[in-house]
Every structure is written in C-alpha cells, then in structure tokens.
Amino acid sequence: MEKRYSQMSSYELQQEIAALHEKARKAEQMGMVNEFAVLERKAIMAKAYLLNPDNFKKGEIYPIEGAPGSYFKVDYLNGVFAWGYRLGGDGSEEALPISMLQVKEQK
Structure with a gap:
C-alpha cells in the first residue's frame, strides 16, 4: 500500500x-x-510537503516557479495549497501547491 x-x-x-x-x-x-x-x-x-506553509503569508504576491513574469496573490492557505489568483489573469480563484511559489529570500 x-x-x-x-x-x-x-x-x-x-x-x-x-x-x-x-x-x-x-x-x-x-x-x-x-x-x-x-x-x-x-x-x-x-x-x-517539504515546505513550511507558515513561510507563505496571506495577502503576499509571489512569483510562480517555472512561469517567468507570472505572479500569484495568496488569499489564504489550506494545508500545502495557496488559494488566490494570478495577477493579470481572469480573476478566478485557484489553488497552487506552495512549492510553485518562489519565496522571497530573507535578508
């Protein structure tokens, strides 16, 4: 199994x-x-599942991994999925695995 x-x-x-x-x-x-x-x-x-969902914040905008120039605004998180919408998209809500979002490097 x-x-x-x-x-x-x-x-x-x-x-x-x-x-x-x-x-x-x-x-x-x-x-x-x-x-x-x-x-x-x-x-x-x-x-x-290797990432910590706490590293992703509601209301933040993240670049989408593998999609240069595409950004995702997070409305909320549910498990390892970020729910929100793509900037410049059709405005429909969607969920992306948090591994598709590029976290800004901490300084």
Whole structure:
C-alpha cells in the first residue's frame, strides 16, 4: 500500500522526488509528453510537503516557479495549497501547491 505524501518523512519525500524526476527524464526521452507532465506535477506536490506553509503569508504576491513574469496573490492557505489568483489573469480563484511559489529570500 502506498503512503500519502503527508504521511512520509522528509527523507522519504526526497527519495520520492528523486525517483519521480528520474522517471520524468526517461518519459521525456521517450517522447511521452503526457507522462512527463504527470510525473513533474507529482514531484511538485511532493516538494510542497517539504515546505513550511507558515513561510507563505496571506495577502503576499509571489512569483510562480517555472512561469517567468507570472505572479500569484495568496488569499489564504489550506494545508500545502495557496488559494488566490494570478495577477493579470481572469480573476478566478485557484489553488497552487506552495512549492510553485518562489519565496522571497530573507535578508
């Protein structure tokens, strides 16, 4: 029986992420675009469980990882998901895993 990401330790999550990246690399080499996309999304979800949701603040605007020039305004957090909307988008509410948001570096 497979464990949920929420039940895994940091070490198990890191192992899972490495395995998913390896499978994604192979899928990309074989031209399996859909499989590649699914595996990359799974890795993003696993990474979210390695992050602390407290590092993300309601009302803040964060750049979206892998989408240069795209920003996301957080309305609220629910687990490892940030709910809000994309700036310059259609204004509809959506949820992104917190691993897709780039945290500003602390100075």
